[in-house]
Amino acid sequence: MAEQEKPGFVDKIRKQSEDFPGWYNDVVRKAQLADYSPVKGCMVIRPYGYALWENIRDALDDMIKKTGHENWYFPALIPLSFLQKEADHVEGFKHEFQTVTHGGGKELDEPLVLRPTSETMLASVLKNYIHSYRDLPQLTNQWNNVFRWELRTRLFLRTREFLWQEGHTFHETAAEAKEEVDRMLDCYRQIAEDWCAIPVLTGRKSETEKFAGAQYSKSIEAMMKDGKALQSATSHYFGENFSRAYDLTFTGRANTLEYPHSTSWGLSTRIVGAVVMAHGDESGLVLPPRIAPIQVVVIPIFRSDAERTQIEAALAPVLKALADDDLRVKVDWRNERPGFKFNEWELKGVPIRLEVGPRDLAKGEVTLVKRLDRTKQAVPLGDLPLALPAMLDTIQMSILARGREFQASHTVHVDSLPALVKFFTESTGFVIAPWCESPEDEARVQKEAQGVTTRVLVPGSGPPTSGCAICGKPATTEVVWARAY
RNA sequence: CGGGGCGUAGCUCAGCCAGGUUAGAGUGCUCGGUUCGGGACCGAGAGGUCGGAAGUUCAAAUCUUCUCGCCCCGACCA
Numbered sequence: 001m002a003e004q005e006k007p008g009f010v011d012k013i014r015k016q017s018e019d020f021p022g023w024y025n026d027v028v029r030k031a032q033l034a035d036y037s038p039v040k041g042c043m044v045i046r047p048y049g050y051a052l053w054e055n056i057r058d059a060l061d062d063m064i065k066k067t068g069h070e071n072w073y074f075p076a077l078i079p080l081s082f083l084q085k086e087a088d089h090v091e092g093f094k095h096e097f098q099t100v101t102h103g104g105g106k107e108l109d110e111p112l113v114l115r116p117t118s119e120t121m122l123a124s125v126l127k128n129y130i131h132s133y134r135d136l137p138q139l140t141n142q143w144n145n146v147f148r149w150e151l152r153t154r155l156f157l158r159t160r161e162f163l164w165q166e167g168h169t170f171h172e173t174a175a176e177a178k179e180e181v182d183r184m185l186d187c188y189r190q191i192a193e194d195w196c197a198i199p200v201l202t203g204r205k206s207e208t209e210k211f212a213g214a215q216y217s218k219s220i221e222a223m224m225k226d227g228k229a230l231q232s233a234t235s236h237y238f239g240e241n242f243s244r245a246y247d248l249t250f251t252g253r254a255n256t257l258e259y260p261h262s263t264s265w266g267l268s269t270r271i272v273g274a275v276v277m278a279h280g281d282e283s284g285l286v287l288p289p290r291i292a293p294i295q296v297v298v299i300p301i302f303r304s305d306a307e308r309t310q311i312e313a314a315l316a317p318v319l320k321a322l323a324d325d326d327l328r329v330k331v332d333w334r335n336e337r338p339g340f341k342f343n344e345w346e347l348k349g350v351p352i353r354l355e356v357g358p359r360d361l362a363k364g365e366v367t368l369v370k371r372l373d374r375t376k377q378a379v380p381l382g383d384l385p386l387a388l389p390a391m392l393d394t395i396q397m398s399i400l401a402r403g404r405e406f407q408a409s410h411t412v413h414v415d416s417l418p419a420l421v422k423f424f425t426e427s428t429g430f431v432i433a434p435w436c437e438s439p440e441d442e443a444r445v446q447k448e449a450q451g452v453t454t455r456v457l458v459p460g461s462g463p464p465t466s467g468c469a470i471c472g473k474p475a476t477t478e479v480v481w482a483r484a485y
Numbered sequence: 486c487g488g489g490g491c492g493u494a495g496c497u498c499a500g501c502c503a504g505g506u507u508a509g510a511g512u513g514c515u516c517g518g519u520u521c522g523g524g525a526c527c528g529a530g531a532g533g534u535c536g537g538a539a540g541u542u543c544a545a546a547u548c549u550u551c552u553c554g555c556c557c558c559g560a561c562c563a
Contacts, residue, residue: 040555146563148562151560152557152558152561164563232563268563303521337524337525340523340524341523367522
């Protein structure tokens with residue numbers, strides 16, 4: 001019996017409106033996405049959660065390949081000395097290292113670090129394959145697990161081991177590398193918006209928020225239902241930083257020795273947490289149809305074997321048509337009362353519930369119920385192969401639209417520090433303000449509006465006419481402030 | 486790493502302050518039956534070294550000390 005078919009696991013979840021973190025934990029665990037593990041800070045991803053991740057992963061993998069990248073696999077163990085070659089990089093990551101010091105019962109000559117990220121390994125390895133400008137660009141990606149010794153962990157959002165993809169590319173010119181950073185950031189935007197139905201802001205991170213070792217970082221930032229921001233994927237431009245640190249050179253078109261410009265970009269299982277917190281409600285998960293492991297759950301309602309047989313016969317051709325159309329449909333034949341199943345599948349966020357009982361069959365219909373708003377409608381059996389895909393598309397768009405409205409209604413523009421502090425004292429969300437890009441301002445806001453940080457510089461906003469909202473100096477950009485996960 | 490909270494049945498917890506039969510409840514689990522259009526009910530059953538160690542005591546889930554673990558909130562981070 002598949003794990004999620006066992007009855008009886010459903011329990012009450014805490015209220016989203018009263019205890020958001022408690023609600024999140026309950027939903028993740030009771031919807032069977034993931035659970036705590038025997039190892040502190042690590043999680044077990046259960047089949048339903050893993051299927052959700054697989055759907056996101058497959059969509060992204062497709063985009064990565066279509067943009068010319070190839071999947072590789074590199075070792076999880078990285079010699080400590082590799083990581084120490086790029087000064088900023090090691091400074092940013094050393095506190096998070098998990099290190100293997102013994103092998104075969106003997107202490108190793110050199111400790112091996114469980115990769116927190118693979119820039120150093122990539123530079124060390126690709127050095128062997130890059131000799132000429134003809135070897136560029138190198139467009140690589142790998143799907144793997146990485147390890148970071150986090151002090152405070154939360155299922156999917158921050159664990160000491162997590163799954164992701166990390167793309168690493170090397171280019172002949174800075175311009176090409178910068179284009180790559182934007183291209184992959186846009187793939188992430190598409191994954192978030194078109195697949196996960198989560199509207200995001202994209203842009204460059206501030207100097208203090210950028211990745212350790214990067215010249216600049218860009219990210220997609222999503223708003224959760226508690227108004228906090230979640231950095232959901234990142235894309236970094238390294239310039240020649242890593243190439244120089246690893247003495248990775250190529251012979252250029254003018255027969256001169258040059259350093260390639262590199263990038264890296266990653267999207268992790270954290271995105272699953274984003275899906276939970278961006279869409280979920282008091283009843284549990286709300287999954288966008290394009291990534292939902294189960295898109296339509298069929299609840300047969302019957303009192304006798306004869307009724308069951310009748311429903312089976314009526315459903316058979318429909319189910320075949322839906323399967324042929326690649327819809328992900330599950331029929332819940334368990335011997336439980338319908339109300340129990342309704343609640344359980346709502347907790348698990350299945351976009352459409354299809355109820356079919358004697359009452360429906362008498363009219364040649366079924367009852368469709370949308371998870372998003374619980375609206376019901378009767379649909380003739382024969383119309384399902386057309387009606388369901390259309391309804392799934394509509395739901396996908398509705399969820400995204402609802403997210404956009406939520407984000408818009410929780411975003412304000414301010415032009416002064418007191419206004420910013422006031423907003424975060426009374427409310428949550430995004431604050432957009434002119435900024436001079438001084439790190440001192442970030443420290444000041446962090447202190448005065450507890451925990452508020454810059455998320456992204458608003459792209460294309462240009463120098464605002466007014467001064468910096470924090471310190472009054474001439475502003476160079478607009479920036480998004482928020483409390484973040 | 487700082488602050489708070491919690492470890493008693495698979496899960497959620499009561500019992501502890503004022504130590505005293507055989508440690509309870511709800512839920513889940515197993516078996517049988519009746520049910521089934523928004524979380525069903527009846528009956529029978531299984532399931533515990535009360536996180537661990539030491540101490541106080543005639544007697545410890547309960548008091549003392551130490552220890553281990555977990556969760557939440559902050560700082561750091563995908």
